[in-house]
Amino acid sequence: MNLYPKASLVGLFSVLLVSTASADVEYVDQPALHDIQAQVSAQRIEADINKLVSFGTRHTLSETDSDTRGIGAARRWIKAEFDKISAACGGCLDVYYQSRVIKGESRIPDPVEVVSVIAVQRGTVDPNRYVIMSGDIDSRVSDVMDYTSDAPGANDNASGVAGTIEAARVLSQYKFAGSIVYAALAGEEQGLFGGRIMAEQAQKDGWRIKAVLNNDMIGNIEGINGVINNTTARIFAEGTRQDETEADMRRRRFTGGEVDSPSRNLARYIDWMADRYIPNLDTMVIYRLDRFGRGGHHRPFNDLGFPGVRIMETNENYHRQHQDLRTENGIVYGDTIDGVDFDYAAKLTALNAVSLASMAWAPSPPAQVKITGAVSADTTLSWAPASAAEKAHVKGYRIYWRHTDAPNWEFSQYVGNVTEATLKNVVIDNYFFGVASVSKDGYESPVVFPGAAGAFGE
Template structure:
């Protein structure tokens, strides 16, 4: 059971040594760095503190890539957690995660640099020379790894996942039905054609930058505040721009829902012809269309419509944005990334919704919103190794994000070809996916109504109740009582600060206090409370508190 105390098998000395090394390795990027791999199945043998101290540079479905001092892999092995060293001297090197089109095609990478297979279609790659995008075939998907930054990863049961399901049933809002109905097949088609007309949108080419200007102008025409976000990437210090349009929230503008897609493209003639109709004019057109429909919509939360660039080079644009969003404390509720949403070779196409464990609730919400407002066949796929699009950098920063992608993506014969053009697309399918994404975004951002004010004065205390061999955590919350119009309160909990909150009370609380016990003592929990009025309208969440936030402040 998760809360049971677990210790490595290697004895106290090994545990202490690992802990010390991990503390040093997590405090700052190590001087003498090795890059190593740990199987996720072995992580149970690592104490929670030691696991939290790992400097993880990439989370995958079956393993973690981590870096640390040269002695760390040996110490981990002594503690019962085998660590396979992938590079004994990794500092200063450039690494990419490469997803191959087919399992057997990974061998192509071997001749181009240092290549290590990690999973069936996932390789770790460091180029011998040159920029990987310029030496690796276009069909291979890239993600640049940042060895100086530790990513957020999920060790155990994901936040927000409960036996009953993480997302409550959506109460249909007639306004969302109306908005969904306004999504236009012809406008989507026109936008894809316009983007295709740039001939190529290979990041940093003049045509790509022109496409960025085109998108910027479209957002401005919709009356949205829009900005360029310029970043550099690749060996040659190329530049490109993310296009960011903002629809401010009416009630809680500091909470942000992101609807995004990459607008750059690639082919085997990238400088001159890369129409990228499916990949990813289709997703970009969906972002523009959703922005058009929602531009005047009263929503509680801010919605950002972002068109990323340099995705094909290694997710540079989205990485740049996600890192800056984390740094400035942007409260991102969820990210809906659309990448290739219009090609199908099926009469009954299926949309795949990829999430990591911490974002499962978001996929549930997406599917629920789609079912309610814009039915289409879709399936949730939880796969931490799905690092091949712009949602992945948001996972790395601990944000909930999903990628909506056509089931046939792997079978699209025009993928990353000069023949990826509008005439190959199924625009009814594109319209359906756009509608589902709009419904999800609008529901996430909440159509504005006058709601009760969020509770104030939330305080939390926790204590660890322990015996010799087991311990549990008990948490008590208290907050200021709301006005008479408040009928009760709900309490939400998460293990990832800032997102993924799940309601934990089964019935509305009549008093402004709550306590729970039998929690994992090694986990830090974060709480918010909401107020609900007599009509069932729920307030926004209160300020979030950590479970032990007021342990010192309140009298015993």
């Protein structure tokens, strides 16, 4: 089906009138993303999880001087791995520690330096645009303040850190338009401190963060409910954005956007990547910030208005989370290596890798997206032109729309390199709408819902 409009393009700032009689979603398959998926290694992920477990405990308050035990040894090993990856790609990663002394908190009463490991792969076209993959370094047992007992943290969350390191190994072989960040964040169990430190520093430095993919427990397939399944995963994504103003809230009441925050449309994007590039994986987009009453390291980014989601297993086993190593009434407790399915962890790592690559190869999501069409048969969308840096990278734009009770985008129309387009005989009241940027080689950004409710930032 040919979805390209018959109308001619007058110029960059022209208005396009689009006939939608045969509209449907069209997508350009990208062979490079299939190659990236195939390169992710379950064997390397297994080796990295084993190494992280070997440090005994990675509790935030644990030993920092030893070379073999505690959080200090773990973060030095992680940095060394990122340094090796960078050396292999000719210094393509900027690897550094990021830290802050935390004290006076309920779970960190005395001064402790919370230290994360960050590796940045700079983009070639728009280096101040970032997509981030993260996992958290620290582990714990039943007592969150017990920093001496063995806390292997094999799945929670050596699996997420190992996945982040593996994604860096694979993606560092390529060059991208935007920047990709691989982050091993500290202090999660004690209060999401690593994520908070990174998010606040990114905001201070003016990073244009378009996506945070937080990976927290991506290796368990055997649930507490008895279900064993390696074919599904969950993507948690909050609704209305946390930096919404009162004026934005009043506007949203009349224009919608409750289910179209940038985090939700990021989750939809990742879900599409799973359908197209990850064999035998179906992702569930969960309309919630995180599991019921619980939290993860994407939240500090969401708190500042950055799009962020949590990617994780579908079937959790609570006997293996936050537990002392023991056996009671025939039940084995503890987060040990035998509870991790490495092929499954590789599958979710590959999902991260193709999503990061696709977004980094694509142009920045459109900015200043607006919509009009009240009391009209037609709907018009407009957006800001591409930045000077990205002008040559952008081929054009695609408008998406769906019924208001549909979870995913149902229809689309490529409209060319314009900044305004009108959908003829598509009534604004009956659908939700959005716009995606398209690169010269067909990579698309996440879809941006009009107005402040859906904005990915400038």
